[in-house]
Amino acid sequence: MADALGIPDQINGGTVSLRPITHGDRPLIYRWLNDPVVMALWEGTDRPLSEVKSVGWVERFVGDDASLECLIIETVECPIGFIELSRYPGSHTYAHLVEIDICIGEPSKWERGYGSAALSALLHWLFTCTNTHRAFLQPRAANERAVHVYEKVGFRKEGVLKQAEYHHSKYQDTVMMAAIRDEWLAEFSMKFEDA
Numbered sequence: 001m002a003d004a005l006g007i008p009d010q011i012n013g014g015t016v017s018l019r020p021i022t023h024g025d026r027p028l029i030y031r032w033l034n035d036p037v038v039m040a041l042w043e044g045t046d047r048p049l050s051e052v053k054s055v056g057w058v059e060r061f062v063g064d065d066a067s068l069e070c071l072i073i074e075t076v077e078c079p080i081g082f083i084e085l086s087r088y089p090g091s092h093t094y095a096h097l098v099e100i101d102i103c104i105g106e107p108s109k110w111e112r113g114y115g116s117a118a119l120s121a122l123l124h125w126l127f128t129c130t131n132t133h134r135a136f137l138q139p140r141a142a143n144e145r146a147v148h149v150y151e152k153v154g155f156r157k158e159g160v161l162k163q164a165e166y167h168h169s170k171y172q173d174t175v176m177m178a179a180i181r182d183e184w185l186a187e188f189s190m191k192f193e194d195a
């Protein structure tokens, strides 16, 4: 794989760990992305993933495309969700960027600190073990819990992208949020020092 991030077998985030997705995770992805409660906050309840498309969904990340990675979030008990990473490997201009998307597919596991733990561990790994300089995400402004969690773990709001996402048959605003390596390491990496 050209210019891959070199994701290790496991990234430890305390209450959660992250590992690369495998073909064996497809049934979980299919279940999560067919749960209307999850999809209401993800791509929309009108956009469930078909079983056929779930094969290609996983294949994108397991294949040779170095611009896409997917990590499964696990507690000690079970997998609970995933994080997608999109990059521009090989680009002189944009290789330092990573776009992040996170979905905890088990609603019963929301609001237990797992999303925050997973993102904190991911940012620490990206900024200390890879050439990532800017990590960013673009939640819908209406997804207030997501925006809150992203700010809590060190992403800063940079501005509103008006009507940037078509969701539930409406154009909706998104918020550009980013973490910059030097700023994040100065302010947020302390908690990893004793780990």
Ligand SMILES: CC(C)(COP(=O)(O)OP(=O)(O)OC[C@H]1O[C@@H](n2cnc3c(N)ncnc32)[C@H](O)[C@@H]1OP(=O)(O)O)[C@@H](O)C(=O)NCCC(=O)NCCS
Binding pocket: 038, 041, 042, 081, 102, 103, 104, 105, 109, 110, 111, 112, 113, 114, 115, 116, 117, 138, 139, 140, 143, 144, 145, 146, 148, 149, 152
């Ligand atoms: C968004 C998501 C990743 C957050 O992960 P999580 O594990 O549920 O969140 P955590 O438990 O780490 O933190 C929840 C925080 O949100 C806060 N919160 C909950 N509802 C909120 C709301 N409506 N507005 C603002 N904050 C809210 C909680 O109080 C808590 O904050 P605190 O720790 O400061 O008290 C997860 O809920 C998820 O995947 N949801 C479904 C898909 C989704 O929305 N993905 C994001 C797409 S951009």
